[in-house]
Amino acid sequence: MSNLPPIDLADLRVLVSLAAERHFAKAARACNMSQPALSARIRRMEEAFAAPLVERGQRFVGFTEAGERVLIRARRVLADLDGLRQDVAGGASLTGRLRLGVVPTATPLAGRLAAMLAERYPGIQTMCASLTSRAIEDGLADFTLDAGLTYLGNEPLSQVDTLPLLRETYCLVGPEHLLATADDPVPWSALDQWPLALLTPDMQNRRILDIAFSKAGITPRIAFESNSFLSILSRAGVGAKRAQTVAILPRLIVDMLGVAPLAVRPLAPHPSRPRIGLVVPQRQPVPPFAEAIWQVAMEAREPHDNLA
Numbered sequence: 001m002s003n004l005p006p007i008d009l010a011d012l013r014v015l016v017s018l019a020a021e022r023h024f025a026k027a028a029r030a031c032n033m034s035q036p037a038l039s040a041r042i043r044r045m046e047e048a049f050a051a052p053l054v055e056r057g058q059r060f061v062g063f064t065e066a067g068e069r070v071l072i073r074a075r076r077v078l079a080d081l082d083g084l085r086q087d088v089a090g091g092a093s094l095t096g097r098l099r100l101g102v103v104p105t106a107t108p109l110a111g112r113l114a115a116m117l118a119e120r121y122p123g124i125q126t127m128c129a130s131l132t133s134r135a136i137e138d139g140l141a142d143f144t145l146d147a148g149l150t151y152l153g154n155e156p157l158s159q160v161d162t163l164p165l166l167r168e169t170y171c172l173v174g175p176e177h178l179l180a181t182a183d184d185p186v187p188w189s190a191l192d193q194w195p196l197a198l199l200t201p202d203m204q205n206r207r208i209l210d211i212a213f214s215k216a217g218i219t220p221r222i223a224f225e226s227n228s229f230l231s232i233l234s235r236a237g238v239g240a241k242r243a244q245t246v247a248i249l250p251r252l253i254v255d256m257l258g259v260a261p262l263a264v265r266p267l268a269p270h271p272s273r274p275r276i277g278l279v280v281p282q283r284q285p286v287p288p289f290a291e292a293i294w295q296v297a298m299e300a301r302e303p304h305d306n307l308a
Contacts, residue, residue: 012074014041075143086288095123098289099146101136105205106149106276108256116296133204140281146289151204152277164277164307170267174236174246179263187268188216195223197232197247208274215271229253
């Protein structure tokens with residue numbers, strides 16, 4: 001028999017808590033143990049694996065390469081254990097925190113799904129994090145997210161099941177003296193007449209807009225960039241009587257925020273008609289939380305004809 005120390009679930013929770021807190025003392029408190037006890041568990045795991053797991057310094061630095069691999073497995077084991085408990089309890093009794101990653105443009109949809117989920121499963125608390133599409137994909141892969149709301153079909157997604165929910169449409173928001181209040185859609189080829197406020201290039205929404213600019217054969221005049229729609233809206237509205245900047249915003253965001261006294265003009269349909277949808281990890285058996293939000297999202301989706 002091996003003389004290596006055994007590893008238990010509490011050891012795995014120590015690693016996951018340390019990754020979440022990025023601080024030894026805070027991780028110890030989250031695990032209801034003293035900091036020396038937490039350090040002892042880490043040393044015991046390192047002895048069992050015959051490899052250092054944590055980069056040590058005066059404060060937490062990070063995980064070693066081996067530690068990162070163990071951390072992913074630890075999250076998977078704990079996620080499977082939680083799924084097993086939920087399965088045994090039965091679907092109607094689902095309880096706990098569902099971690100949902102959301103691209104900024106889909107935040108209104110996230111609130112709607114969370115409300116529907118709470119009505120059907122009162123024991124589920126939804127924790128929504130605004131993330132880039134790439135961070136959502138990473139979170140699903142490393143078990144830090146249960147599901148995501150992101151763009152589908154524009155950039156490759158791997159190891160996920162997808163459910164299209166709606167087509168994204170866009171509009172211009174800016175001072176009335178620039179846009180007036182006409183209802184006729186503005187063609188993408190006309191967008192080089194205004195300085196624009198846009199999301200930053202690390203956001204997929206921006207990359208989708210860049211595709212439309214390229215297909216329209218224009219080079220946009222970019223006056224302001226931000227990773228926040230609120231900042232973009234604020235920039236377009238500063239000194240509204242003198243402002244010369246126009247924001248491009250998804251209709252979902254405009255309807256949620258309200259933009260008065262600024263004017264709103266619809267944009268012509270995007271050439272690729274981008275879709276937003278639900279993504280969940282491609283795993284068997286399907287995790288209970290993923291199955292729950294999938295069923296709720298099925299009821300919230302646009303008519304299938306709009307998504308084809």
